[in-house]
Amino acid sequence: MKKIGIMGGTFNPPHIGHLIMANEVFHTLELDEIRFMPNAIPPHKEHSITATSTQRLKMTEFAIKQNEHFKIEPIEINEGGVSYSFDTISKLVESEPDVQFYFIIGGDMIDSLHTWYRIEELVKIVQFVGVGRPGTLGKTTLPMMYVDAPLIDLSSTFLRNRLSNGQTVTYLLPESVETYIRKEGLYGTK
């Protein structure tokens, strides 16, 4: 059976926190590949999304380009609307029955996992893999496999603020992603 990691996110923008956690899980669980899956409309996010789906997809493509084991899963962007993981994972499991999917999440998502849409059914069709995140408990009573990874206190929100204030983001996200952000004038960079 193939073992595929799903790294779901809003990626507004993607950063090294996402890449580090995906890579750590890839190696620890000896996965065959990791698919980065940008959502269309995230179920629980309060802030308005300041980059389009296409721009977030593009940034995610740039972010993973150097790693041959990292791929894009465009299903949620292609379908549009609110991206409920239960709906998405059900479709993936149906179309690829010979794959065990591992859904990778950080501490904040572990803490709020019990609030996800149809979560009791979702945990039966996908294995959740949790990694720590500074400022979160990273605890749940739902089935969870934990992977130890270096803690990175970094978020897309922090990067959007840095960019809109004209402050440095060097080394916090891939250079190609920063170049794209500045070319498109995202997050107040123009």
Ligand SMILES: Nc1ncnc2c1ncn2[C@@H]1O[C@H](COP(=O)(O)OP(=O)(O)OP(=O)(O)O)[C@@H](O)[C@H]1O
């Ligand atoms: N620094 C980090 N450490 C651990 N997990 C992280 C980190 N940054 C993001 N994640 C996890 O990556 C997934 C996707 O996160 P997302 O794209 O929403 O980034 P974010 O930095 O949390 O964004 P925002 O600041 O806009 O809320 C989530 O499961 C989240 O918990």
Ligand SMILES: O=C(O)c1ccc[n+]([C@@H]2O[C@H](COP(=O)([O-])O)[C@@H](O)[C@H]2O)c1
């Ligand atoms: O399905 C849900 O109810 C649900 C609720 C919150 C988050 N998710 C998914 O979890 C992943 C990380 O979410 P976020 O908000 O940190 O980008 C992303 O793939 C989201 O679509 C899914």
